Amino acid sequence: MDDWEEDQGPVVSCSSGFGLSSRGADGGFKSFYTGSTGNGKANNEDGDGGSWKTTAGDGFRGRGGRGGSRGGRGGFRNTFKSETDENGNDEGWKNGEGQGRGRGGFRGGFRGGFRGGFREGGNEETGKKGFGRENDGNGTDGGWKGGEGRGIGRGGFRGGFRDGSGDEETGKRGFGRGGFRGRNEEVFSKASTADKPDPEAGENAGPKVVYVPPPPPEEESSIFSHYASGINFDKYDDILVDVSGSNPPKAIMTFDEAGLCESLRKNVTKSGYVKPTPVQKHGIPIISAGRDLMACAQTGSGKTAAFLLPILQRFMTDGVAASKFSEIQEPEAIIVAPTRELINQIYLEARKFAYGTCVRPVVVYGGINTGYTIREVLKGCNVLCATPGRLHDLIGRGKIGLSKVRYLVLDEADRMLDMDMGFEPDMRKLVGSPGMPSKEDRQTLMFSATYPEDIQRMAADFLKVDYIFLAVGVVGGACSDVEQTIVQVTSTKRDQLLELLRSTGNERTMVFVETKRSADFIATFLCQEKMSTTSIHGDREQREREKALSDFRTGQCPVLVATSVAARGLDIEQVQHVVNFDLPSSIDEYVHRIGRTGRCGNIGRAVSFFNPESDTPLARSLVKVLSGAQQEVPKWLEEIAFSAHGTTGFNPRGKVFASTDTRKGGSFKTDEPPQASAPSPAAAADDEEWE
Ligand SMILES: Nc1ncnc2c1ncn2[C@@H]1O[C@H](COP(=O)(O)OP(=O)(O)OP(=O)(O)O)[C@@H](O)[C@H]1O
Numbered sequence: 001m002d003d004w005e006e007d008q009g010p011v012v013s014c015s016s017g018f019g020l021s022s023r024g025a026d027g028g029f030k031s032f033y034t035g036s037t038g039n040g041k042a043n044n045e046d047g048d049g050g051s052w053k054t055t056a057g058d059g060f061r062g063r064g065g066r067g068g069s070r071g072g073r074g075g076f077r078n079t080f081k082s083e084t085d086e087n088g089n090d091e092g093w094k095n096g097e098g099q100g101r102g103r104g105g106f107r108g109g110f111r112g113g114f115r116g117g118f119r120e121g122g123n124e125e126t127g128k129k130g131f132g133r134e135n136d137g138n139g140t141d142g143g144w145k146g147g148e149g150r151g152i153g154r155g156g157f158r159g160g161f162r163d164g165s166g167d168e169e170t171g172k173r174g175f176g177r178g179g180f181r182g183r184n185e186e187v188f189s190k191a192s193t194a195d196k197p198d199p200e201a202g203e204n205a206g207p208k209v210v211y212v213p214p215p216p217p218e219e220e221s222s223i224f225s226h227y228a229s230g231i232n233f234d235k236y237d238d239i240l241v242d243v244s245g246s247n248p249p250k251a252i253m254t255f256d257e258a259g260l261c262e263s264l265r266k267n268v269t270k271s272g273y274v275k276p277t278p279v280q281k282h283g284i285p286i287i288s289a290g291r292d293l294m295a296c297a298q299t300g301s302g303k304t305a306a307f308l309l310p311i312l313q314r315f316m317t318d319g320v321a322a323s324k325f326s327e328i329q330e331p332e333a334i335i336v337a338p339t340r341e342l343i344n345q346i347y348l349e350a351r352k353f354a355y356g357t358c359v360r361p362v363v364v365y366g367g368i369n370t371g372y373t374i375r376e377v378l379k380g381c382n383v384l385c386a387t388p389g390r391l392h393d394l395i396g397r398g399k400i401g402l403s404k405v406r407y408l409v410l411d412e413a414d415r416m417l418d419m420d421m422g423f424e425p426d427m428r429k430l431v432g433s434p435g436m437p438s439k440e441d442r443q444t445l446m447f448s449a450t451y452p453e454d455i456q457r458m459a460a461d462f463l464k465v466d467y468i469f470l471a472v473g474v475v476g477g478a479c480s481d482v483e484q485t486i487v488q489v490t491s492t493k494r495d496q497l498l499e500l501l502r503s504t505g506n507e508r509t510m511v512f513v514e515t516k517r518s519a520d521f522i523a524t525f526l527c528q529e530k531m532s533t534t535s536i537h538g539d540r541e542q543r544e545r546e547k548a549l550s551d552f553r554t555g556q557c558p559v560l561v562a563t564s565v566a567a568r569g570l571d572i573e574q575v576q577h578v579v580n581f582d583l584p585s586s587i588d589e590y591v592h593r594i595g596r597t598g599r600c601g602n603i604g605r606a607v608s609f610f611n612p613e614s615d616t617p618l619a620r621s622l623v624k625v626l627s628g629a630q631q632e633v634p635k636w637l638e639e640i641a642f643s644a645h646g647t648t649g650f651n652p653r654g655k656v657f658a659s660t661d662t663r664k665g666g667s668f669k670t671d672e673p674p675q676a677s678a679p680s681p682a683a684a685a686d687d688e689e690w691e
Pocket residue numbers: 226227229272273274275276277280297298299300301302303304305448449568569570571595599600
């Protein structure tokens with residue numbers, strides 16, 4: 001039997017103990033929220049887990065279990081301290097000796113299908129052999145004692161204890177899936193993920209993932225469903241465009257000039273596209289002419305179609321391998337993106353534009369069953385849409401061959417090439433993989449709304465020397481259709497949020513927070529306040545993530561609390577409003593987050609809570625972005641920005657916007673040396689928990 005088929009054997013479900021859309025409450029909050037209904041109280045009976053923390057032992061730390069609808073989660077005393085203090089609900093305890101007793105956190109875990117079992121390197125799959133008191137059904141005790149080097153896991157699968165040397169990003173080498181951390185939760189590792197065993201992939205590598213996503217709709221009406229472009233769509237034509245590089249092809253003005261075949265043309269029309277956006281007007285002929293491209297255009301301005309259409313057209317002209325079963329598939333195009341939801345969205349766009357043609361797009365990403373993924377790939381694959389981890393996994397298994405790759409597309413290219421938080425090692429590994437045509441023999445296309453200067457320079461390694469740089473508007477600038485408001489806060493952010501959401505009625509709103517725990521906490525809080533809220537972050541199962549997104553898309557839950565996992569690329573109809581409950585530490589991230597609204601010529605609003613204690617390093621970049629998008633800059637923000645010493649001008653991560661192609665040497669340089677930014681307190685606390 002082929003190795004991947006083994007995945008079809010008995011597997012441990014990551015979903016056992018979970019209600020469909022419900023989860024235990026975070027310890028310390030005495031609350032519970034459902035993923036979809038906002039019914040915050042019905043199942044609260046066991047959710048009031050006490051927070052806990054240990055400070056001794058061999059660096060272990062985890063979370064209490066997530067037990068179905070009755071489970072609680074061990075709390076996070078330190079991180080949530082201020083919030084729980086505010087709430088008066090913190091029942092946390094601290095244990096300096098690595099021993100102690102907890103309440104709901106563990107109890108919930110034990111009751112949740114053996115999640116949260118106490119393990120000492122025991123059976124990772126179930127945690128059953130741990131010290132969890134599985135029959136502690138009444139939840140009256142749930143206490144535990146831990147000596148050195150022992151830990152409490154968050155579920156048998158997640159967050160289990162870490163030996164300190166494990167892979168902090170994935171927990172792959174630790175005991176259990178410590179989950180994701182930090183701001184970009186899809187970032188698996190600073191080193192290549194493929195260098196390490198994939199917990200979903202190999203034998204003995206950890207729990208197998210059984211989730212198989214529902215098939216995408218087949219009806220034509222669903223495939224082509226779209227939202228209308230907005231009143232500002234025509235204003236795109238006024239945006240300044242800078243094209244640099246030798247002999248750039250002439251822009252097209254209409255889709256008729258794009259030279260699309262009949263099928264593609266029809267699909268473009270059925271998608272509601274009447275005229276191309278600037279990135280399409282310039283990008284399509286550049287790609288069609290066979291040139292490499294680094295394109296920067298504001299959020300929501302149609303970058304996806306700008307690369308998909310010319311690629312598909314080339315395949316229609318030159319032909320692609322017939323889609324048929326083969327034990328190894330050799331796609332002609334590979335598209336990579338940093339998050340699962342985004343790559344799935346790109347896949348759906350590819351499928352839409354390729355509708356009725358012989359081109360078969362396939363999507364692969366983590367969090368879903370590997371066997372299922374492989375079967376889908378082996379049916380035939382011309383355009384492979386992938387997140388990096390799963391892509392390398394399939395290449396490693398010999399299911400994907402690279403020798404026929406003609407197009408390599410990096411969407412959110414700055415994230416994909418970010419050395420600190422992105423997938424740079426994975427991308428280098430990909431282009432260096434056996435069979436992958438050299439950059440001279442393939443076309444490499446990069447798209448984003450932001451391109452820090454250092455990333456631009458590094459990106460050149462992946463591109464032919466004569467690549468074209470296309471900038472629509474200011475590189476790194478925010479979409480001017482988003483009305484941006486910055487509100488100074490003190491300590492009552494939650495109440496301010498509530499007031500804000502109450503004033504916006506049923507508007508579809510994304511609330512961004514910095515940490516996964518904050519996401520749970522705020523979602524719980526809003527549910528308690530009778531607001532239909534759901535949440536998405538890297539600690540949720542893929543099934544839950546997709547359900548959350550779908551509930552938000554359909555309007556069943558008009559409020560989505562999200563970490564930065566949802567900051568980039570997601571194109572959701574009628575998101576009228578983005579709230580930065582916590583500001584991100586990077587201005588690029590800010591630009592992407594607020595770009596979830598005001599898309600395709602529609603108007604949107606973004607309100608950001610600015611906390612002078614933690615957000616001052618971002619002040620100058622914010623001023624720059626606000627004024628660049630013709631937004632009012634509050635006086636107080638200007639004062640903070642210009643009195644702040646030791647902050648970088650435009651990006652606290654020490655990066656500066658490039659105003660244009662770095663080959664021309666242009667950038668918004670500041671007169672201050674770049675500094676490494678300190679993580680925000682919230683993010684730091686998040687790190688603390690996982691390390
Ligand atoms: N020419 C067009 N006419 C009408 N609608 C369009 C056109 N081009 C793109 N759209 C629509 O605009 C929306 C935004 O497009 P897309 O998601 O490609 O933006 P993006 O530039 O990739 O954004 P982000 O930077 O957030 O990733 C989508 O719903 C897409 O279908």
